[in-house]
Amino acid sequence: MPQAVLLDISGVLYEDDQPLPGAVEAVRALQAKGCPLRLVTNTSRLGKAAIHRQLTGMGFAVQPEQIFSAPQAVLRHVREHGLRPYCLIHPNLEEEFADLLDPPAPDAVVLGDAEMRFDYAHLDRAFQLLIAGAPLICMGDNRYFRSHGALHLDAGPFVRALEYAAGSIALVLGKPAAGFFASALADLGVSAEQALMIGDDVAADIQGALAAGLHACLVQTGKYRPGDELKAPTAGLASDLAEAVVRYC
Structure with missing residues (x-):
């Protein structure tokens, strides 16, 4: 057991x-x-507090401290290393990452499942930082997730695209x-x-x-x-x- x-x-x-x-x-x-x-x-479309609210609303009797997410792991890493990341993340994570958003002279790229922010402008900004030497730090490289009976693109394909374009190797801090x-x-x-x-x-x-x-x-x-x-x-x-x-x- x-x-x-x-x-x-x-x-x-x-x-x-x-x-x-x-x-x-x-x-x-x-x-x-x-x-x-x-x-x-x-999951990088929801912060820890939102995940807890969602689970308790479904009837799961869990405590916030029992939840361990990839965004938490990324926050810990970035703060421990004193990085100023460009955050390509979902809007729902902005509250948790509030003190890290829009830093002067970003020296790292943090990437989660940014959903509609995975457009040319945002990805190209990340690419420019990567080719200048910034590390790529990811909340996961899952290929897809399931929602409403269908499979949908997760962050992994965009991680691979940036790795390929910039010749970088991502540091994946999620599963x-x-x-x-x-x-x-x-x-x-x-x-x-x-x-x-x-x-x-x-x-x-x-x-x-x-x-x-x-x-x-x-x-x-x-x-x-x-x-x-x-x-x-x-x-x-x-x-x-x-x-x-x-x-x-």
């Missing part, structure tokens, strides 16, 4: 602003076991980066081999967790596609979070 559990949020707890069947009860069951939790997400999992585990006070990651994204959640030394379980909800389990044969497999909790926790 794991000593701590990391749960992806979108596609595991809910889809299209509705909790998945049995998910609220599954989280409640984990809490009843006294299992320490971290809800880990690459599947090992440092992201290490930070979440440090908050929990457990080692990697004592923790279980449950997610729907075989690359970011499952392969990333396994590479970082955690155990992992792939759920067949959210962005799961038939055959994904073949890409991580050592991971557990469950139809949804409720089954994962019963079988692996």
Whole structure:
């Protein structure tokens, strides 16, 4: 049995602003076991406070400190290194990044899922900074996400475009980066081999967790596609979070 559990949020707890069947009860069951939790997400269209409001509105009894997001990891890195980033981010993150917006002489590029801001002008501004030597710091490089029954472009394709154009290598601080999992585990006070990651994204959640030394379980909800389990044969497999909790926790 794991000593701590990391749960992806979108596609595991809910889809299209509705909790998945049995998910609220599954989280409640984990809490009843006294299992320490971290809800880990690459979501960069919402800040931590908004994520918490969204989850509690759906009936999930979680605390803000149980949420660990890629934007938080990026904020920590930028502040620790004293950087002045050009932030190509979603408008919903501007409050969290308020003290970092529009700095004089930017010396880094921070990129999240900027949605409609992924236009020529914004991407070209990032490109100009990158070719001048600024590092590219990303909240994730997921290829796509699922919403309202369809898959949509995430930040990853734009990360790759900037890497290709500028000859840069992005520092990815969200999943599947090992440092992201290490930070979440440090908050929990457990080692990697004592923790279980449950997610729907075989690359970011499952392969990333396994590479970082955690155990992992792939759920067949959210962005799961038939055959994904073949890409991580050592991971557990469950139809949804409720089954994962019963079988692996």
